[in-house]
Amino acid sequence: MMMGRRGGGWSFGPGGFQFEFEPGGRGPGGPRGRRGRMFGSGELRLVLLRLIANEPRHGYDLIRAIEELTHGDYAPSPGVVYPTLTLLGDMGLIEEQAGDGARKKFAITEEGRKHLHDNAEEVGRLMDRLEETGSSRRESSRPEIGRAVGNLMHALKNRVAREGWNDDLLAEVTDILDDAARRIERLR
Structure with missing residues (x-):
């Protein structure tokens, strides 16, 4: 299953998490698409x-x-x-x-x-x-990015399983993720 924006996504499969980016926004599978x-x-x-x-x-x-x-x-x-x-x-x-x-x-x-x-x-x-x-x-x-995203997902899952969600935790996690996204967009 692929998720994410056009031009890339996270792959969840037998090999675990994997991040894929297709230059030029072609999306997974290249110009003809996965089933072309x-x-x-x-x-x-x-x-x-x-x-x-x-x-x-x-x-x-x-x-x-x-x-x-x-x-x-x-x-x-x-x-x-x-x-x-x-x-x-x-x-x-x-x-x-x-x-x-x-x-x-x-x-x-x-x-x-x-x-x-x-x-x-x-x-x-x-x-x-x-x-x-x-x-x-x-x-x-x-795979390095896939591993990092996998670690993030694992940490979220463990944190929620341990104590569940509450409004404060949701706000804090959302702030962390939004900050990470902004920092990545600013990278040169």
Whole structure:
């Protein structure tokens, strides 16, 4: 869940508090937004083929690999990945391998390697785009601020749990937070 102003916010997730700031007020997820479309027609096929060329993988591995490349900013849905894998197989670019249990791994074929070679420039641009998305996300992440905000929230929670709210405490906490906000805005 993201909260905060346009251009940044606090992320509350498995890693705890994390502060994110996107320069230029683009908001979390970059210019296309968190749920925007990452790939145009045929581009996902090339990315999946490139990842499979690195090592045989099953669909879930491919989803995770793309998510890791984008530092969690984008992960294609299984409803897009698996039909694309079927299409790559129908095109003769990948083939199923014997796998562990129900998960089928896919390996690239010689025709698939030739297809990658013929489209090397576009594949390079696509992989650069994924890396850039991940790099942008890493640069905007500020765990130090997230830790400090987390400490603040923890202190408030403990203080209120210990003695509850009263008008004096509410006024004092509000003054402290307002003063901190003013001081931060004055920073150069």
